[in-house]
Amino acid sequence: MTQPAVLPTTVVAHSVGKKVPLTLSIFAAIVLVCFGALGSTASAHFGLSSAGDAFTLPELVLPGRISNLIIGLFMAGIAALAWVRRNQARPLGRGWIIAFAALFVLSFLIWVVSGARTPSISLAGLLAGAAVLAVPLVFGSLSGIMCERAGVVNIAIEGQLLGGAFTAALVGSMTQNAYLGLIAAGVAGALVSLVLALFSIKYVVNQIIVGVVLNVLVSGLTGFLFTTVMQADAELYNNPPRLPIIEIPGLSAIPILGPILFKQSVIGYLMYIAVAVVWYALFKTRWGLRVRAVGEHPKAADTLGIKVNATRFWNVTLGGIIAGIGGSFFTLVAVESFTKEISGGRGFIALAAVIFGRWNPIGAFLAALLFGFADNLQVILTIIGTPVPSQFMAMMPYLVTIFAVAGLVGRSRGPAAVGEPYLKE
């Protein structure tokens, strides 16, 4: 018998749109014209070393206009490549787009710094600060990942962070022990999560609504207790000790990387550990396989004897603990007292980091670093006096978030069953 001659499948052409090459062209033009041709001729100075480094790296000096014209040409080259690829019906690789984005950030930096009153910033300080500002974002996004990978939407990250911050301040002050404050913050985050879990899993309330309500609830509750309790006797109730910064001798003196990795608070070190542990657990262990199965296709997991709702319950609770610990950063590391709304919407930025990082702890970590960088940059640029009004600078972290999530990620695919309650018939 002859083998069935199967007709060749029609080559499925994935339509490659104009969107990417067009966007890249516009950005390249902005760099060439606004940052290059119209930019300042002064040089931008970037410090690469900070105090306490083992050896001093020389300062990086880049002439404003010339550098940006060169960078602009490189970017135009990548944009041209995108047009060529489009004509061949092939998409541009991710690497090229990341390189393009990095070049844009660099040219932006050169432009604002060279045009500033004092054309000099410390790049080392900028990065170290970014890593610090990223800490609550990383914890928040890990909480989001823990919940969403199991199929529960966690909009309540903001509330978990805020609850953690408040509880850390209160317990830290009353016991005068920062570590007890840290633990209490985890408990507070877990409590917020328990409400989320109870209503969204057991009572099948819409998960987004529960999350939003929780944010409002925690905000109102902490605000009320702040005015009635904390402000009444700030010495006793809102005076937490700070967590010490622990330097690892030798390693912390490495230029640029040293302060980021080896000169951190306990929470900072916990962040790196948490990212690694959550990543390993989700993708390399039996537990992780089951959690992901529950988030993708709960019925399939159920038919294999996995307890869907119990898994979700525990994951949401664990997520709450993680976010609560992250919240204690605000009151135990960043500043030494609680104020209303101290988390300032970072829970929502963390949510964006979850999506930008494609529900992967390492991706979310990098996304949080990017957002932390934007946050820190606007602070520093406001100080050195740039041509851009400070109000616009203050928008930068949020603009970066929107562009990152909408533009660079495109349509990223989350766990299939996220937000869908699982009910046995």
Next chain:
Amino acid sequence: MKLELRGISKAFGTFYANKGIDLVVDDAEIHCLLGENGAGKSTLMNVLYGLYQPTEGQILVDDQVVDFSGPGDAMAAGIGMVHQHFMLIPVFTVAENVALGAESTKAGGRLDLETTRRKIREISAKYGFDVDPDALVEDLPVGVQQRVEIIKALVRRARVLILDEPTAVLTPQETDELLDIMRQLKANGTSIVFISHKLREVKAVSDQITVIRRGEVVGTVSPQADTTELASMMVGRSVSLSLNKEPATPGEATFQVRDLSVIDEAGTRVLNEVSFDIHRGEILAVAGVQGNGQTELTEAILGTQPVSGGSVQLEGKELLGRSVKQVLAAGVGFVPEDRSVHGLVSQFSIEENLILDLYDRAPFAKGLSMNLAQVRKNAAEQIERFDVRTDNALNPASSLSGGNQQKVVMARELGRELKLFIASQPTRGVDVGSIEFLHRRIVAERDTGTPVMIVSTELDEVIELADRIAVLYKGSIIGIVPADTPRDVLGLMMAGVSADEAAAQHKNQGEGQ
């Protein structure tokens, strides 16, 4: 392994999906559960698999009473199940899917997928499955996904395998391969419970057939039983299985589709330059395995699916680019593939559902208000004409059985003067008795001189109704062939073999025997 169900009943509220069912599956036996959609087969198997708790009755494995509180217990007892809708996680690899729930681990809770890969390769080699343990499930064809499900059960040392409507998603060739696999499994000592409503397959592979109707066992018979007898047991009255329709007398080709293409959101070409004509007074049946562009084809004609090119002309007038309302007004009757979602508004009454497309014109509309007397009169006529079994036209459509719901949809669409009639899956989930009735109605519409297009994934239905058959494969029409084309040839075409090649292979096989 011997499996016995004793007096199993399962009630949902006051409704009994299963009532006092007794079933004995012997060691290394292929036991078929035959019954119509909604007869309670799947419920029974979900009870057996621990997904549902029986209201009454006992399950015995090797003469020991067992009690399953969940699928885990059933699996531990050696029962495996391949669900009608696969329980696979699309973004996981084959190995991850097989391992899930029964993972081997190394130190530190680390997943040990290597052991799983080895087991998959062993089983693949033994049964001749060609399955790559590291392929992503979503990239695999449906037939291979089904094998992954079987591997999942075998890795868990299943000695009784439940296959729930396993052939619904397969081409005829894939079905034959599956039947071979079942025989092989049986030879290796695995018992199989095969759930189906397709008589031919059931007779081909079963050792015993238990017929279920309305949740109760009608009888257990041998596969030598006559097809008509089996069908009558299934339905509960005598049915005639063949339509015996008159040959068509086609007129001019008033419906013409040219180079119709559809590209979906992901950029995939789901309909690729499809062209065909339908003559007045003929039925063109579009055959093909589910998901080869049928939905897009019918919805493009109706106007609910944006197209990327082509033309659709009815009596010389272009239909593309018009609104659905205009298309219907041009004389198109349309029965969608999913009646409960797209064919009916379940909460509306039967009489309202019968005028869903005519509510705004005479005689049903009177200015801004509706002429309820006319609506009522229309409902009474249609219910009579289509033999809809209901005691009150004011009952919601959801109160009707599948067959009667479909009759309501058909009555509405056939109730006006048509220039084209399109029916997608006209008898899916419909009892055998109603199938016959609906088929006769479709043929009657043809005989009035209307061009008719039937889209069906059931080859039996295609052969029964068609005057000509068009086979869709991956969005393209593989060929348009006469109605008397042999099943094997159609089956090969459904797998993407061209009409000439398929006919040649069929001839070769015929000579070889």
